[in-house]
Amino acid sequence: xxxxxxxxxxxxxxxxxxxxxxxxxxxxxxxxxxxxxxxxxxxxxxxxxxxxxxxxxxxxxxxxxxxxxxxxxxxxxxxxxxxxxxxxxxxxxxxxxxxxxxxxxxxxxxxxxxxxxxxxxxxxxxxxxxxxxxxxxxxxxxxxxxxxxxxxxxxxxxxxxxxxxxxxxxxxxxxxxxxxxxxxxxxxxxxxxxxxxxxxxxxxxxxxxxxxxxxxxxxxxxxxx
Numbered sequence: 001x002x003x004x005x006x007x008x009x010x011x012x013x014x015x016x017x018x019x020x021x022x023x024x025x026x027x028x029x030x031x032x033x034x035x036x037x038x039x040x041x042x043x044x045x046x047x048x049x050x051x052x053x054x055x056x057x058x059x060x061x062x063x064x065x066x067x068x069x070x071x072x073x074x075x076x077x078x079x080x081x082x083x084x085x086x087x088x089x090x091x092x093x094x095x096x097x098x099x100x101x102x103x104x105x106x107x108x109x110x111x112x113x114x115x116x117x118x119x120x121x122x123x124x125x126x127x128x129x130x131x132x133x134x135x136x137x138x139x140x141x142x143x144x145x146x147x148x149x150x151x152x153x154x155x156x157x158x159x160x161x162x163x164x165x166x167x168x169x170x171x172x173x174x175x176x177x178x179x180x181x182x183x184x185x186x187x188x189x190x191x192x193x194x195x196x197x198x199x200x201x202x203x204x205x206x207x208x209x210x211x212x213x214x215x216x217x218x219x220x221x222x223x224x225x
Contacts, residue, residue: 002217003033009117009215010034013081016115019047022069024080024107025061027054027100030117031083039064051077053107054100055169071110080111084118085130085203087212091116091225092186096133096203099158099168105201108208116212123214123223128183131156131176133203138165138173140198145175147196153177172200 010033017023017038025035035057042048042065049069052058061068082104086094093116095101108114132153136144145155158166158174165173183189183204190204212223 005119005215005217006030006117007033007037008220009119009213010037012213012215012220013115013117014038014041016079016081017041017046017048018078021048021078022074023048023050024077024082024111024114025050025052025057025066026080026082026104027052027057028083028098031057031081032060034081034117035060035064035066038066042066049074051107051110053082053103054098057100071106075110077107077111078113080108080114082108082114082116084116084122084205084212086122086124086127087116087118087209088124088127088186091209091212091223092127092207093205093209094127094130094132094203095205096135096174097130099133099166099174101133101203102135102168102170102172102201105205105208108205113210114208116209117215118212119215123212124181126181126184127186127204128179129181131178132183133158134175134177134193135168135170135172135200135202136175137198137200141173141175144196144198148175148177151179152182153179170200
């Protein structure tokens with residue numbers, strides 16, 4: 001997805017933001033365009049508060065003068081905007097490529113409306129071509145990896161640039177689990193994964209998305225649930 005298309009999707013999402021809202025603010029390259037546009041609007045007088053889904057997004061918000069709050073202070077959000085790694089026809093998502101899936105899901109669940117910005121390449125018939133991120137407690141790495149492998153996944157512990165285990169903002173590890181496009185019943189699989197000991201969260205977002213704003217080089221199309 002080109003920067004032009006990313007910005008178009010972000011602009012379309014920003015049009016949904018109204019004065020006085022409390023927003024869930026996502027993580028990733030497309031979300032950063034959204035944050036940049038929000039910053040421009042705040043400088044022009046828009047009054048909003050936000051809850052960022054990662055330390056990186058929070059730091060960008062602060063640099064641009066976007067006021068931040070917490071779920072302790074504002075447990076119900078008006079709107080959450082975030083990107084995705086894949087979405088299917090039912091608007092089920094795979095998220096977590098940026099490593100922020102736990103906070104992203106908490107924020108999305110706290111919002112009255114959750115809207116996703118994406119490009120057409122992220123739309124798939126069946127989820128799973130993008131490796132499913134599963135956030136885990138470190139000591140559970142091998143047992144969970146074995147269970148995933150038994151289900152046919154190719155499992156890799158996510159590493160950082162130094163070659164050591166990537167740590168989420170909450171201090172957990174991530175297993176990237178490549179199933180291929182085979183997750184045909186994502187809601188049932190999501191419930192199953194959530195019950196595994198040692199799984200903190202997973203990147204399947206099912207039944208949460210109101211709409212996806214899909215950008216191409218010259219237009220944005222809305223896909224509703």
